[in-house]
Amino acid sequence: MATILLVDDEPTLRSVLCEYLRFAGHDVVECRDGDEALEQLHASAVDVVVSDVLMPGMDGLALCGALRASPSLAAIPFLFVTARTVDPEMKAEMDRIGNGSVLKPFEPDALLKAIESVVHKQT
Amino acid sequence: MSVRFSQFLIVVVLALVAFAFFRTMSAYQETVSASDVRMRGSAIVEHQRRRLGDRVAAIEGLAARMAMEGHGFSARLFEKAARAGMHQDPALRAIDFFNADDVHVAHIESGGARNLGVPPTKRSGHASPEEVQAVELAVFDAALSRATSVSDIVPKPSASNGSATARGRFYLATRVVRHNQELGSIVEHLDARDLILDDVNRGASGPFALSDGRGRWLHPPPHQPAERNSQIFALPFADQVLTLTLMPPQRIALNPWWFVLGWLALVLSIALPMEVVGNINRRVQALNEELESRVAARTTQLEASLEESRRLAIVVESVHEGVMAVGASGFVRYVNAALCKELQCMPHELIGRQISDIRSLGISEQHLSDIRAGVSATGFVYREMERHRADGTQYVAGVTFTRHALEGSDALIAVSRDVTDRRGLIDQLLETTRRLERETRARADFIATASHELRTPVTTLRTLAALLVDKLGQRDTLAPDDRRLLDILDQETKRLAHLVDDLLKITKIDAPEATLVEHTIDLGAIVRREIEAFQRFGDAGPHVELHLDEGPAYVKGDEEALRSVIDNLVSNARKFTPPSGRVDVTVEHDTEHARLVVSDTGVGIAKSDLAHIFERFYRAPMTAARAPGAGLGLAIVARLVELMHGTISVASEMGHETTVTIEYPLAAVPATEHALESR
Numbered sequence: 139m140a141t142i143l144l145v146d147d148e149p150t151l152r153s154v155l156c157e158y159l160r161f162a163g164h165d166v167v168e169c170r171d172g173d174e175a176l177e178q179l180h181a182s183a184v185d186v187v188v189s190d191v192l193m194p195g196m197d198g199l200a201l202c203g204a205l206r207a208s209p210s211l212a213a214i215p216f217l218f219v220t221a222r223t224v225d226p227e228m229k230a231e232m233d234r235i236g237n238g239s240v241l242k243p244f245e246p247d248a249l250l251k252a253i254e255s256v257v258h259k260q261t
Numbered sequence: 262m263s264v265r266f267s268q269f270l271i272v273v274v275l276a277l278v279a280f281a282f283f284r285t286m287s288a289y290q291e292t293v294s295a296s297d298v299r300m301r302g303s304a305i306v307e308h309q310r311r312r313l314g315d316r317v318a319a320i321e322g323l324a325a326r327m328a329m330e331g332h333g334f335s336a337r338l339f340e341k342a343a344r345a346g347m348h349q350d351p352a353l354r355a356i357d358f359f360n361a362d363d364v365h366v367a368h369i370e371s372g373g374a375r376n377l378g379v380p381p382t383k384r385s386g387h388a389s390p391e392e393v394q395a396v397e398l399a400v401f402d403a404a405l406s407r408a409t410s411v412s413d414i415v416p417k418p419s420a421s422n423g424s425a426t427a428r429g430r431f432y433l434a435t436r437v438v439r440h441n442q443e444l445g446s447i448v449e450h451l452d453a454r455d456l457i458l459d460d461v462n463r464g465a466s467g468p469f470a471l472s473d474g475r476g477r478w479l480h481p482p483p484h485q486p487a488e489r490n491s492q493i494f495a496l497p498f499a500d501q502v503l504t505l506t507l508m509p510p511q512r513i514a515l516n517p518w519w520f521v522l523g524w525l526a527l528v529l530s531i532a533l534p535m536e537v538v539g540n541i542n543r544r545v546q547a548l549n550e551e552l553e554s555r556v557a558a559r560t561t562q563l564e565a566s567l568e569e570s571r572r573l574a575i576v577v578e579s580v581h582e583g584v585m586a587v588g589a590s591g592f593v594r595y596v597n598a599a600l601c602k603e604l605q606c607m608p609h610e611l612i613g614r615q616i617s618d619i620r621s622l623g624i625s626e627q628h629l630s631d632i633r634a635g636v637s638a639t640g641f642v643y644r645e646m647e648r649h650r651a652d653g654t655q656y657v658a659g660v661t662f663t664r665h666a667l668e669g670s671d672a673l674i675a676v677s678r679d680v681t682d683r684r685g686l687i688d689q690l691l692e693t694t695r696r697l698e699r700e701t702r703a704r705a706d707f708i709a710t711a712s713h714e715l716r717t718p719v720t721t722l723r724t725l726a727a728l729l730v731d732k733l734g735q736r737d738t739l740a741p742d743d744r745r746l747l748d749i750l751d752q753e754t755k756r757l758a759h760l761v762d763d764l765l766k767i768t769k770i771d772a773p774e775a776t777l778v779e780h781t782i783d784l785g786a787i788v789r790r791e792i793e794a795f796q797r798f799g800d801a802g803p804h805v806e807l808h809l810d811e812g813p814a815y816v817k818g819d820e821e822a823l824r825s826v827i828d829n830l831v832s833n834a835r836k837f838t839p840p841s842g843r844v845d846v847t848v849e850h851d852t853e854h855a856r857l858v859v860s861d862t863g864v865g866i867a868k869s870d871l872a873h874i875f876e877r878f879y880r881a882p883m884t885a886a887r888a889p890g891a892g893l894g895l896a897i898v899a900r901l902v903e904l905m906h907g908t909i910s911v912a913s914e915m916g917h918e919t920t921v922t923i924e925y926p927l928a929a930v931p932a933t934e935h936a937l938e939s940r
Contacts, residue, residue, distance in 0.1 A: 148717050148721075150721050151717055151718075151720055151721040151724070154721050154724045154725050154728065155724055157728055158724050158727065158728045158731075161728060161731060161732060162731075221713065221716060221765070226778065241762070242716040242717065242720050243715075243716045243719040243720040243723060243758040243761050243762055244720060244723075244758075245723065245727070245755070245758070246723065246724040246727040246728070247727060
């Protein structure tokens with residue numbers, strides 16, 4: 139049972155994932171992009187952030203960077219959801235500042251396991 | 262040797278001939294000199310006879326004339342007349358006139374007209390030698406005056422000393438007719454030696470001897486005994502006969518053997534140089550012959566090579582390709598018939614011209630220097646260039662330039678042929694290839710775009726399906742048919758997601774610029790982790806057995822890619838192996854390579870399929886029926902292996918086994934912390 143901040147610019151996928159994760163027993167906060175997510179993070183506590191990388195506005199990497207830069211939020215685990223075509227520098231940056239990544243298309247089951255794994259590690 | 266002997270023989274024969282010649286010459290000379298002596302002797306005898314006769318006649322004539330003319334005897338007058346006669350005839354040396362009755366006062370005069378005698382009465386004491394001699398002479402003269410023939414004449418005492426008598430002087434006395442005692446006598450004292458020797462000397466012109474009838478020598482006899490060729494002549498002198506022995510003129514006595522030796526020396530001095538010259542001649546001749554034979558051999562060789570050259574020239578002229586030789590300074594030296602035919606021109610339009618000036622060849626200065634650089638770098642250069650025929654049409658010539666073997670590095674040989682047709686085909690082919698590449702690229706791009714666009718909806722679908730299965734699956738009211746449909750939805754969305762994932766993977770690694778990160782990773786450790794995951798599944802599939810060599814096997818590469826490779830291979834092996842079979846995964850390494858071997862006891866791969874299994878979307882007919890898949894797994898594996906500088910090979914026996922072997926170059930052992938990290 140964790141609070142997940144889910145950031146994705148694709149509304150359908152976001153709502154389906156939300157539904158899936160909630161069915162799995164987690165609290166899910168949805169955000170459309172990085173800016174919104176950052177606001178949300180300051181507003182309420184979350185256990186883990188799951189974010190798409192490529193988004194209009196503040197993208198996943200920027201969001202994670204902001205998170206790591208903020209003293210109060212720096213400890214929150216951060217999972218990237220990304221495409222395989224992402225270039226190596228971005229991949230390296232993601233590995234450096236994030237806690238893991240899940241490649242699209244993914245098995246929802248695998249995402250769930252990854253989330254539970256980082257949350258479990260955190261607690 | 263035989264030559265020497267014959268020469269010796271010739272010399273001997275020549276010497277004999279010389280000897281015979283010498284003898285003949287000597288005999289001839291003797292004959293000639295004998296007749297010469299005879300002639301001279303006769304001449305002398307004749308001459309003397311005439312002269313003596315003349316003198317005696319002259320003196321007698323003088324006396325007679327004086328007597329008959331009645332002058333009476335006058336000694337002075339006679340003397341005067343006699344001196345005149347002496348003057349005319351130098352042979353008359355002294356003429357004394359004496360009067361028998363007045364003998365003691367007679368004037369005795371010598372040739373120098375000096376009066377030697379003085380009357381004994383006019384002096385006292387002993388007589389001087391001159392006086393004694395004068396008296397002796399007077400006595401002699403008196404005796405002489407009494408002589409009636411020459412044989413009565415006694416020897417005359419010497420004018421100087423007694424020895425003169427011993428030398429045997431001979432006097433000629435002529436008695437004047439004494440028809441009157443008072444008249445006295447005229448006696449001519451003639452020194453026969455002086456008189457005759459003069460003449461004989463003049464006429465003899467050679468050694469001679471003269472003796473009187475009593476064997477006394479008037480002229481010293483020759484020192485050598487009289488020669489064989491000496492001749493004796495009787496020389497009438499007054500009432501005596503003298504003996505004149507004439508010898509032939511003295512010749513240098515020559516030993517015939519010296520003559521022969523001289524001849525031989527002459528012959529040798531001529532023959533030896535001739536021999537030397539002959540030898541030189543022979544050697545020159547031998548050398549000449551050798552030279553001629555060598556010249557002949559060389560000529561044969563040259564003719565052969567000329568023939569060869571001619572044959573080669575015919576070959577070059579006969580080939581279908583155009584051949585051109587270009588000198589180091591860029592002048593065309595030679596073109597063959599084929600090139601002229603190609604260009605529709607005559608050889609003289611090309612030969613001797615600068616190659617860059619010949620428009621039809623289409624070679625500029627720049628081209629030429631590029632070609633030369635290429636030829637000196639790699640030995641030959643191939644160019645395709647447009648050429649212009651004389652009629653204005655064009656064609657493409659494929660020209661191979663090579664170095665001219667004889668004329669230095671800048672001289673070229675160009676062999677060309679019309680490749681217009683081939684060029685067209687190649688252009689067409691290249692165009693097709695480019696179009697295919699474009700199309701392939703477009704297709705790949707399309708796949709990439711499509712799969713990229715697909716990933717979000719597929720993820721949505723997949724998540725939705727999973728949610729449905731989870732949510733509906735819990736309901737007991739679900740009809741069995743619906744449950745089956747739900748399972749189909751679950752499976753197919755999974756398969757769709759997998760397909761899209763594979764497509765995205767291959768799109769990524771297929772890009773020409775694709776590279777992998779290169780960490781040093783332990784192949785054994787990674788394989789162990791992956792295999793343990795498989796073993797944990799515990800599903801109904803065949804058992805996976807791991808065999809690891811001792812110690813790490815470091816390779817350079819990307820761990821994720823390596824995991825993907827292992828995952829693919831082991832999944833494949835399990836997929837095609839019955840649950841009762843087994844899958845063996847082996848990692849081994851030597852000093853240079855690390856090997857990952859995945860073998861199974863599955864269905865195997867047909868030989869006809871082996872060559873294609875790494876192609877994209879290729880599915881063996883039998884496989885397609887047995888297991889789902891897009892045919893991308895092995896293509897991805899092969900590409901990932903390649904990106905990690907490895908090699909992959911497959912061996913299989915239908916119905917028994919399949920073995921996939923991957924070999925990576927071994928990497929250096931990393932620093933300790935890296936090694937720990939990768940574990």
